[in-house]
Every structure is written in C-alpha cells, then in structure tokens.
Amino acid sequence: MKDPYNNLYNGLCFIFLDLKFFGLPDIFPDFFGYMFFAYGIHLLPSIRKLKYWTRNFAIVLTVLSFVVELDQWTGTLLLGQIGVQLLQFLLILFMYFLFQLLLHIHENKAFEAKTFRTYQIYMTLMLCGFVIQSFAINLDANLQEVALTISILLQLIAFILFVFYCRSGSKYFKSKQQSNVQSF
Amino acid sequence: MEDRELFDTLKNRPDIEPEQAFSSSLRRELENNPKLKTKKVTVAPLLTIPMTIAIFVFLWMITTGQTLEIRSTASPIISQEKTMVFTGGLFVLLSLVLFIIFVFSKGYTKGKLVFITFALSLCVWVGNLVYANW
Known part of the structure; x- marks a missing residue:
C-alpha cells in the first residue's frame, strides 16, 4: 500500500511553492497539489464520511485552482489577485477539514497528540497570516511590504510544520505496516 | 464495526x-x-446565507469591472480621519489575531468559536477589498 502522507507532503509543496523562471508560468501548478491531496486522502482510512467530504473538497479546489491558473497563464487576469486570495482562504478551510479527518484516524496516542498540536499551530499561523495579508491591501507601500513579509513568514513556518508532520506521519505509517506484516 | x-x-x-x-x-x-x-433557528445559517450572497455579488461586481457608486461620496480626505481609520484597522487586526490565537490555543476543533474565526477572517478580507475599491 502507498504512503498517504507522502502524497499530502507533495500536495502542500505544489501549492506552497510558486516557482516562476524566465517568464515561464508556475512550474509547480497548484491544481497538481490538490490532485495529490485528493489521492492522499483517498489512501487514508475513512471515518464518518469525513474522508469523502474532504476528498470531494480537494477535487472542487483542483478545478477552481485550474481556472485561476488558466486565468494567469492566458494573461486575461479576469479574477486577478482576488481569485488567488480566495483560493488561499479555501485552502485554509480545506486544511481544517483535512485535520478533522487526521485527528480521528490514528490509533497511536503519541501521534494523535502530535496531530493535535500541529492542527493548533498550523491553523493559528495560517489564519493570522491571511488576516494580516488582507489588511495589507489598504496600507502604504512601506507598511504593506512589512505586513506581507510577516504574513509570508507565518505561512512559511506553518508549511515547514506540516512538512515535519508529514515526515513523522510516513514513519508512523511504515511502523504500522511492519507490525501488520509481523502479525501475519 | x-x-x-x-x-x-x-x-x-x-x-x-x-x-x-x-x-x-x-x-x-x-x-x-x-x-x-417552535423550530430552533441558529445564528449560523441566518448569517451565512446573506454573507455568501453578498460575497458572490461583490466578487462579480469587481471582476466585471463595475465601480461601486459609494466611491466618490466617502473617501477620507483629512489626515486626521486617515489616522483614525488606520488606528481602527490596527485595533480590529490585533483583536482578531488575538481571538484566533485564543480559540486555537484553547484547542477547539469544532463548534461556534471555530466557525466564527473563519467567518470573521473572510469578513475582514471582503471588508478590506471593499475599502480598497472606494
């Protein structure tokens, strides 16, 4: 069986990293990230239909982010920055649902506690980052730069936290698989 | 099982x-x-439905390039007003950030408070967009 946490890790990497070189569009498009998320959630165990809701949410976000990316690639900029920021908010909402799923499926107490701590810090950092970023629209150029830097820093810390969480998630997954093999 | x-x-x-x-x-x-x-009416659907409609109408207005008519009537010209708006904005920002930190440090995973954090964040974003378009 494939590791779901690796897929979650890849998903967030694709969404978080915006690499634009030599005038080329983003080489890590966001909708690939949401596809990875959908596949990763598909591999996770199910609980009270939460998995299906979250996976469907990821699929909806795949379509939405594809529309936003297409808008940027073609240069029509019909949605512009608003589309990007709306997607950012939807990503936070999606991560909330993903954490709801992750909080319920682990049988290991220590790992469950780690999930909970990650949930607390991740949601706080991302929401604070989003709020500061939304206030930055109305600030002067200098202050705007400061506010945006703070917001990006908060989001970067949240991203790194989730990466570490995914690493320990794959370790947990491997140990669980090994114990399953031994029990056979 | x-x-x-x-x-x-x-x-x-x-x-x-x-x-x-x-x-x-x-x-x-x-x-x-x-x-x-009597049927119990909660705050959540009462607030969410008009909010969602308002957000979609606003996004549609902005994306189709229509200007908001209130633009000319209320733009703070005097510097004192600007400072007041800035202080008010800072106050709202700080209180919202503190509220978010409070809710998540308490460890709520669901319920009204978590819903309010999301709703307020969205409201703040939409409010800032409206203000920026004035």
Whole structure:
C-alpha cells in the first residue's frame, strides 16, 4: 500500500511553492497539489464520511485552482489577485477539514497528540497570516511590504510544520505496516 | 464495526413494557407547550446565507469591472480621519489575531468559536477589498 502522507507532503509543496523562471508560468501548478491531496486522502482510512467530504473538497479546489491558473497563464487576469486570495482562504478551510479527518484516524496516542498540536499551530499561523495579508491591501507601500513579509513568514513556518508532520506521519505509517506484516 | 455492535446490542436488549402513563403525559406536555414546538433557528445559517450572497455579488461586481457608486461620496480626505481609520484597522487586526490565537490555543476543533474565526477572517478580507475599491 502507498504512503498517504507522502502524497499530502507533495500536495502542500505544489501549492506552497510558486516557482516562476524566465517568464515561464508556475512550474509547480497548484491544481497538481490538490490532485495529490485528493489521492492522499483517498489512501487514508475513512471515518464518518469525513474522508469523502474532504476528498470531494480537494477535487472542487483542483478545478477552481485550474481556472485561476488558466486565468494567469492566458494573461486575461479576469479574477486577478482576488481569485488567488480566495483560493488561499479555501485552502485554509480545506486544511481544517483535512485535520478533522487526521485527528480521528490514528490509533497511536503519541501521534494523535502530535496531530493535535500541529492542527493548533498550523491553523493559528495560517489564519493570522491571511488576516494580516488582507489588511495589507489598504496600507502604504512601506507598511504593506512589512505586513506581507510577516504574513509570508507565518505561512512559511506553518508549511515547514506540516512538512515535519508529514515526515513523522510516513514513519508512523511504515511502523504500522511492519507490525501488520509481523502479525501475519 | 461500531455500528454493527450498536445494532446487535439494540437488537438483543430486553423488551420492557413501555410506561404508558408516562409517555402519554409527555405527549400531552409536548402538545400543550408551544415553546417546544417552535423550530430552533441558529445564528449560523441566518448569517451565512446573506454573507455568501453578498460575497458572490461583490466578487462579480469587481471582476466585471463595475465601480461601486459609494466611491466618490466617502473617501477620507483629512489626515486626521486617515489616522483614525488606520488606528481602527490596527485595533480590529490585533483583536482578531488575538481571538484566533485564543480559540486555537484553547484547542477547539469544532463548534461556534471555530466557525466564527473563519467567518470573521473572510469578513475582514471582503471588508478590506471593499475599502480598497472606494
């Protein structure tokens, strides 16, 4: 069986990293990230239909982010920055649902506690980052730069936290698989 | 698995004769009491439906390039007003950030408070967009 946490890790990497070189569009498009998320959630165990809701949410976000990316690639900029920021908010909402799923499926107490701590810090950092970023629209150029830097820093810390969480998630997954093999 | 166990226990439970006097008195109480009959209306759908409509209308207005008519009427010209708006904005920002930190440090995973953090964040974003377009 494939590791779901690796897929979650890849998903967030694709969404978080915006690499634009030599005038080329983003080489890590966001909708690939949401596809990875959908596949990763598909591999996770199910609980009270939460998995299906979250996976469907990821699929909806795949379509939405594809529309936003297409808008940027073609240069029509019909949605512009608003589309990007709306997607950012939807990503936070999606991560909330993903954490709801992750909080319920682990049988290991220590790992469950780690999930909970990650949930607390991740949601706080991302929401604070989003709020500061939304206030930055109305600030002067200098202050705007400061506010945006703070917001990006908060989001970067949240991203790194989730990466570490995914690493320990794959370790947990491997140990669980090994114990399953031994029990056979 | 859990559902199966629950179903089995429910199926195997001893059948106790229902207490008819109690249930009829309960029914009478329910029928007579108008308070229990009224449907409970929560704040969440009351707030979310108009908010969602407002957001979609606003996004549509912005994306189709229509200007908001209030633009010319209310733009703070005097510097004092600007400072006041800035201080007010800073106050809202700080209180919202503190509220978010409070809710998540308390460890709520669901419920009204978590819903309010999301709703307020969205409101703040939309409010800033509206203000920027004035």
